[in-house]
Amino acid sequence: MKFFCKQTDLSEAINMVMKAINRNSTVKIVEGILIESGDNKIKLTGYDLETGIEAEVAADITEEGSVVVESKIFNDIIKKLPDENIDIKVDDRFQVSINSGSVNFTIKGMDSEPYPKIPSVETENKIEISQKMFKNMITHTSFAVSTDTTRAKLTGLNLISDGHNLTLVAIDGFRMALNREQIGDDFPKMNYIIPGKSLNELSKILNDNDSDVVVYHSSNQILFDLGDVRLISRLIPGDFVNFDSIIVKNPKTVMEISRKNLLDSIDRAALLIMTDERRCPVSLAMPDSSTLLVSANTETGGHKEDIDISVEGDLIDIDFNAKYFIDALRNIDDEKIRIEFNGSQGPCIIKPVDGDKYIFLILPIRR
Amino acid sequence: MKFFCKQTDLSEAINMVMKAINRNSTVKIVEGILIESGDNKIKLTGYDLETGIEAEVAADITEEGSVVVESKIFNDIIKKLPDENIDIKVDDRFQVSINSGSVNFTIKGMDSEPYPKIPSVETENKIEISQKMFKNMITHTSFAVSTDTTRAKLTGLNLISDGHNLTLVAIDGFRMALNREQIGDDFPKMNYIIPGKSLNELSKILNDNDSDVVVYHSSNQILFDLGDVRLISRLIPGDFVNFDSIIVKNPKTVMEISRKNLLDSIDRAALLIMTDERRCPVSLAMPDSSTLLVSANTETGGHKEDIDISVEGDLIDIDFNAKYFIDALRNIDDEKIRIEFNGSQGPCIIKPVDGDKYIFLILPIRR
Numbered sequence: 001m002k003f004f005c006k007q008t009d010l011s012e013a014i015n016m017v018m019k020a021i022n023r024n025s026t027v028k029i030v031e032g033i034l035i036e037s038g039d040n041k042i043k044l045t046g047y048d049l050e051t052g053i054e055a056e057v058a059a060d061i062t063e064e065g066s067v068v069v070e071s072k073i074f075n076d077i078i079k080k081l082p083d084e085n086i087d088i089k090v091d092d093r094f095q096v097s098i099n100s101g102s103v104n105f106t107i108k109g110m111d112s113e114p115y116p117k118i119p120s121v122e123t124e125n126k127i128e129i130s131q132k133m134f135k136n137m138i139t140h141t142s143f144a145v146s147t148d149t150t151r152a153k154l155t156g157l158n159l160i161s162d163g164h165n166l167t168l169v170a171i172d173g174f175r176m177a178l179n180r181e182q183i184g185d186d187f188p189k190m191n192y193i194i195p196g197k198s199l200n201e202l203s204k205i206l207n208d209n210d211s212d213v214v215v216y217h218s219s220n221q222i223l224f225d226l227g228d229v230r231l232i233s234r235l236i237p238g239d240f241v242n243f244d245s246i247i248v249k250n251p252k253t254v255m256e257i258s259r260k261n262l263l264d265s266i267d268r269a270a271l272l273i274m275t276d277e278r279r280c281p282v283s284l285a286m287p288d289s290s291t292l293l294v295s296a297n298t299e300t301g302g303h304k305e306d307i308d309i310s311v312e313g314d315l316i317d318i319d320f321n322a323k324y325f326i327d328a329l330r331n332i333d334d335e336k337i338r339i340e341f342n343g344s345q346g347p348c349i350i351k352p353v354d355g356d357k358y359i360f361l362i363l364p365i366r367r
Numbered sequence: 368m369k370f371f372c373k374q375t376d377l378s379e380a381i382n383m384v385m386k387a388i389n390r391n392s393t394v395k396i397v398e399g400i401l402i403e404s405g406d407n408k409i410k411l412t413g414y415d416l417e418t419g420i421e422a423e424v425a426a427d428i429t430e431e432g433s434v435v436v437e438s439k440i441f442n443d444i445i446k447k448l449p450d451e452n453i454d455i456k457v458d459d460r461f462q463v464s465i466n467s468g469s470v471n472f473t474i475k476g477m478d479s480e481p482y483p484k485i486p487s488v489e490t491e492n493k494i495e496i497s498q499k500m501f502k503n504m505i506t507h508t509s510f511a512v513s514t515d516t517t518r519a520k521l522t523g524l525n526l527i528s529d530g531h532n533l534t535l536v537a538i539d540g541f542r543m544a545l546n547r548e549q550i551g552d553d554f555p556k557m558n559y560i561i562p563g564k565s566l567n568e569l570s571k572i573l574n575d576n577d578s579d580v581v582v583y584h585s586s587n588q589i590l591f592d593l594g595d596v597r598l599i600s601r602l603i604p605g606d607f608v609n610f611d612s613i614i615v616k617n618p619k620t621v622m623e624i625s626r627k628n629l630l631d632s633i634d635r636a637a638l639l640i641m642t643d644e645r646r647c648p649v650s651l652a653m654p655d656s657s658t659l660l661v662s663a664n665t666e667t668g669g670h671k672e673d674i675d676i677s678v679e680g681d682l683i684d685i686d687f688n689a690k691y692f693i694d695a696l697r698n699i700d701d702e703k704i705r706i707e708f709n710g711s712q713g714p715c716i717i718k719p720v721d722g723d724k725y726i727f728l729i730l731p732i733r734r
Contacts, residue, residue, distance in 0.1 A: 073667055076638045080631070103635065107668035264447070268470065271443045300440055301474035 001035075001065025001090040003042055005057050007081050007100065013055035014075045016229050017046035019201045020053035021071050027116075032068035034115045037061045045118065046071065051198040052118040052232040053205070066112040067094055077105050118232050121216045121223040127188050128212040129166065131226070135206040137168045137179045138199045140331040140358065144170040144177035145196030156193035158240035163187050170196065171241050175324045176361040177331070178243065193240050194222060198233035205229055247359060248347060251340035253313040256353060257292065259337045261307045263329040269296035269303045270322040281319035281365045286311060296322070316341045319365040320348070328360035368402075368432025368457040370409055372424050374448050374467065380422035381442045383596050384413035386568045387420035388438050394483075399435040401482045404428045412485070413438065418565040419485040419599040420572070433479040434461055444472050485599050488583045488590040494555050495579040496533065498593070502573040504535045504546045505566045507698040507725065511537040511544035512563030523560035525607035530554050537563065538608050542691045543728040544698070545610065560607050561589060565600035572596055614726060615714060618707035620680040623720060624659065626704045628674045630696040636663035636670045637689040648686035648732045653678060663689070683708045686732045687715070695727035 014033065023031050025048065034045040042059045045052060067090045077098060078086070087099040094109035138157075146154035151173070158169040164187065167180045202224055206213060216223040217235075224231045269282045273296060285293045289311040295304040318341065328350050329337075340349040344367070350360040381400065390398050392415065401412040409426045412419060434457045444465060445453070454466040461476035505524075513521035518540070525536040531554065534547045569591055573580060583590040584602075591598045636649045640663060652660045656678040662671040685708065695717050696704075707716040711734070717727040 073638065077635070080635045080638060082631075101672075102674075103632075103670075103672040105635075105639075105668060105670050264449075265470075268444070268447045268472075271440065271447060272472075301472060303470075303472050305468075305470040307469075 001037055001067060002063035002088070003037060003059040003061045004085050004087050005042065005059035007078065007083050007086050009057045010086060011075075011078050013044050013057045013228075014071075014078055016055040016205055017044045017053045018071055018075060019204055020046035020048055020051045020231070022048035023072065025049075029068055029110060029115055031071060032110060032115075033071045033074060034066065034068050034112055036066040036112070037064045045115075047116060047118055049116060050195060050234055051201055053201070054118075054230045054232075056228045063089075065090060067096060068110040068112050068115050069096055069107065073107060077107070119221050119234075120218075121221045121232060122218045123216050123223075125188070125218070126214055126216045127161075127190070128214050129183070131206040131211050131213045132208050133181055134213060135203050135208065137166070137181060138203040138206075140179045141168045141170045141177040142196055142200055142203070143327050143331065144172050144175050144360075146170075146172035148173070153193055153236055153238055153240055155197075156195050156236040156240075157199055158243075159190060159192045159194055161187050161190040163189055169240070169243055171243060174321070174363050175328070176243060176246070176359070177328065178359040178361075180357055180359075190217075191240075192217065192222060193236035193238070195233055195236060198231065202231050202233075205231065246347065247361065248340065248342050248349065251313065251342055251349065252346070253311060253316050253341040255286075255292070255309050255311045255339045255341070256336060257307060257309045257339060259329055259332055259335060262292075262294070262337075263326065265294040265305050265307055266322050266325050266329070268305070269294055270326065272296050272298045272300045272303055273322055274298070274300060282322040282325070283317070283319050285317040286315040289315065314341075314343075316344070318344050318348070319367055320362060321365060324362045328362065331360075332358065368404055368434060369430035369455070370404060370426040370428045371452050371454050372409065372426035374445065374450050374453050376424045377453060378442075378445050380411050380424045380595075381438075381445055383422040383572055384411045384420045385438055385442060386571055387413035387415055387418045387598070389415035390439065392416075396435055396477060396482055398438060399477060399482075400438045400441060401433065401435050401479055403433040403479070404431045412482075414483060414485055416483060417562060417601055418568055420568070421485075421597045421599075423595045430456075432457060434463060435477040435479050435482050436463055436474065440474060444474070486588050486601075487585075488588045488599060489585045490583050490590075492555070492585075493581055493583045494528075494557070495581050496550070498573040498578050498580045499575050500548055501580060502570050502575065504533070504548060505570040505573075507546045508535045508537045508544040509563055509567055509570070510694050510698065511539050511542050511727075513537075513539035515540070520560055520603055520605055520607055522564075523562050523603040523607075524566055525610070526557060526559045526561055528554050528557040530556055536607070536610055538610060541688070541730050542695070543610060543613070543726070544695065545726040545728075547724055547726075557584075558607075559584065559589060560603035560605070562600055562603060565598065569598050569600075572598065613714065614716065614728065615707065615709050618680070618709055618716065619713070620678060620683050620708040622653075622659070622676050622678045622706045622708070623703060624674060624676045624706060626696055626699055626702060629659075629661070629704075630693065632661040632672050632674055633689050633692050633696070635672070636661055637693065639663050639665045639667045639670055640689055641665070641667060649689040649692070650684070650686050652684040653682040656682065681708075681710075683711070685711050685715070686734060687729060688732060691729045695729065698727075699725065 036043045041056045081100045089097045096109040098105040160167045166183045169178045214225040273280045280298045283295045292307045292309045338351045348362045403410045408423045448467045456464045463476040465472040527534045533550045536545045581592040640647045647665045650662045659674045659676045705718045715729045
């Protein structure tokens, strides 16, 4: 194999595919980047056997072929080369020679033959979503994905289209994060569970502009096509938790509050919470219907402060894991929010003052 | 004790004194910040028994006193309070109450009585140095300070004034970094060894503008006075290495080279050097008097590249620790530099093309 390409193009493509490389794999070859020659371009692939990323780079191919290179050293070398053309040659024994001006590197490559094949995805079932919107939806929900691998479905996010709205939901057993966007009237219906890790990597390569990502799917794989870059992920089989049933429709207490004031206050209370979070919660109490008293007491010290609110319904006095509130409040853009409580043991629900663009649900800690 | 002060002033002062706090001390109380009331101000002190930093904050004192607070939690709390006035009260049992608007924190303080006293420094022997210049001199030399505590003197930097020039020198047994600045004609003579750690902390609090730092000294302590902030350090007793004797005056080879080209090249070679550096050096060779060949060969792979140079004297072929060259070359501002070699076992000396503002000396690795 032999080709020329631009240093900046190659370096950018390596960055993309490295996001899908697990450098602690037991399978040595998947710690590498697969490089294959194509039609006036080369294709780079990183694949950790769950998520695969392919990136294309415009190149002059003078000799066809393929090779696998160790990802870290290849990335380090290309990154440190001047912003000029790079000339790469691979010989029969997979020695990779990298040349740029007077600079020459030689590293050992590997035969690409044993590199695992990414499962193919049918390209008939396709939909288009705004990259910027989808990136936002992932950021605002994925923090609530479970890391408990014994409950496989909760390690994924549920992506649902009812034809009009696109909804992304994550649940970890103690809390839920839901984000919903209107997408039109004639959208294909969907209901998938996508691994949280894959969507996190996808969010890093999605653009902040208005271009679309094309999504293709088969029964067990999903492909996100951004043009020069593609991410392929397995789907998690089965049905997701029926989250609609856990959202209380008639709350006992409805509070309106400044998001920033509540976030700042819980952030401060959390300074004292250094040990086991269940034993050291943040407390929310209402001495009257226009005051929220936020407080925390641990071995380190005590904290308390008042925030102005307006309340309808029962006054509350309830304990929460500070981190769950902070995670939710940091992922809301609205200045004023609505929080619904359901007694000292029922879930607390954070919503917009109007509409249902997002719903964060947090279970309280029993006293 | 009871006082009011501004959140921004207090937070800034805490940041300063925390640089002198060793949070892994065996003496619990020196992990804290000493707060003492003064004349319309409070004084904060951090002291790790080698370096002490004092910072003053304008304050309304309504009750005199002193207390020691655990530095991390105090810093965390003050940092997260709004940019407003803070009201701090300490009761007889050293309970510290911190109030800002509707926010209240209570943390445990400690009696200040057992807090160690910083040794006093006579204020007669004083000199003034530009903060910006001194900060630069520290940055450009302190990387070569030894971390080997069995050779105590080399853990410090030698500060010398001959009345006209100020010189700062660090030596770690394998290399030397020297920086020299003209300071005038009538400057007091000095010759001290100052702990590298103290000067590193000082460089972080020195300003980049043209204001001066006033330096006071006694036989075993040195005080740097920046106005609102003071750093006090012990001096290392004894005489520093006679570095003049190790600088070769009649080099066998003199080379002029672009600093950036050499740095970039050694930086690239170092990518391959991951294991024991003595076994995997970077090689510098001269195939002719206008070419420097930089190369490295390790288990990871091979690197080689040419750089244009001009040489007088013997051609060389010599091995170095890449890191030492990179450290030196990163701390030079000049575009073109002069490098002197003295055979395959003599020291290599990096200097300006003209003058002696800096000298970096590196010992080669024997083949």
